Ligand SMILES: Nc1ncnc2c1ncn2[C@@H]1O[C@H](COP(=O)(O)OP(=O)(O)OP(=O)(O)O)[C@@H](O)[C@H]1O
């Protein structure tokens with residue numbers, strides 16, 4: 429298959445700016461596993477003088493390997509045979525005074541082995557690198573540790589010149605991986621693996637969505653079948669309770685109390701586990717838009733569709749998969765997939781509408797009993813949207829819009845503003861007529877228009 433590189437235009441632009449600057453840079457790239465951090469760093473250094481170093485679990489060996497890489501770059505056999513430490517190596521780099529990029533990938537491995545590394549780096553920066561043109565790029569997958577490294581307690585705080593939290597690709601980029609897929613199937617793919625490039629690459633354009641899904645997720649030897657569990661086991665030594673909590677969230681139990689009830693764990697335990705899951709970016713805390721961020725308003729949601737899919741469909745059907753009853757497993761997924769896609773389309777619609785309207789603020793709103801899928805504020809006008817993974821008849825669409833007008837009254841913060849109402853759905857009959865009447869109506873085709 430074609431090895432094309434998708435998007436990351438903003439990130440590459442920022443990195444190029446850093447490359448062109450006069451002074452030294454300390455750039456931090458972090459984000460979820462598999463999101464494309466290494467690929468981005470490699471893309472950036474293409475055609476530039478650069479040293480790429482990938483740290484691993486071998487402890488001491490990292491320093492030797494790093495030294496070897498620097499020595500090779502400068503063709504310096506004396507350095508290679510030396511026993512210079514990290515600090516001296518950075519001093520060496522500074523003394524060379526050459527403009528080059530040094531990438532340290534999987535930085536957390538170094539810090540794990542050598543807790544003093546951040547202080548060493550700080551010292552190197554303060555006493556040697558300051559006046560040099562060195563572009564240092566620090567990459568790491570452990571969101572928790574990378575955020576600690578950026579935090580004010582870290583010696584590196586205030587030294588970094590740029591940080592990039594790399595996010596999954598937006599839904600519209602899925603098309604670049606599967607050019608012959610229909611908009612509906614592209615959205616279904618997004619629902620299963622989000623915008624994670626490594627996962628998107630596994631899908632084969634010549635196979636149907638369901639065929640791909642079965643091969644990639646529901647077979648016991650397949651990579652994505654094992655991936656979620658593999659990643660969680662890497663983060664947590666005792667994952668069983670995390671699994672129970674994630675299962676609860678994937679079933680729509682998104683309040684703290686509901687998760688406590690579902691799992692039967694202590695309130696305090698649940699809080700601690702939820703915090704840990706949020707820290708590594710598997711879930712996130714959300715508050716209703718245009719309401720105060722109070723604890724009792726808070727909900728939890730899966731941070732990306734891959735985990736959401738896995739806990740919704742793979743985890744509860746592992747027995748079937750282990751027994752190689754793949755067709756049966758697929759049947760269950762097919763039966764419930766439309767229902768599952770509701771939230772997926774909501775998430776995609778939020779990205780779509782942000783891009784379309786450049787809101788000042790937007791998000792899901794909910795109150796005691798009611799919910800509005802998307803509320804956005806733009807130039808003093810409130811925008812209200814419902815999102816439906818359905819093919820709507822004109823009459824249904826009107827009914828939904830009418831009800832939306834009623835619910836909009838409940839958003840007290842936006843009460844006195846001029847307002848627009850809209851709808852996003854798979855397909856909408858009478859779309860033009862509704863648009864003529866001033867409604868903002870979009871279907872999947874609109875969502876994938878460039
Ligand atoms: N922008 C992109 N366009 C196309 N493919 C990409 C892109 N980014 C990453 N990939 C593909 O996804 C794979 C995984 O990406 P990469 O190894 O960069 O992720 P990572 O964030 O470094 O993951 P890890 O946390 O596991 O180190 C790459 O091998 C590459 O094939």
Ligand SMILES: [Mg+2]
Nearest residue numbers: 465466467533
């Ligand atoms: Mg990587």
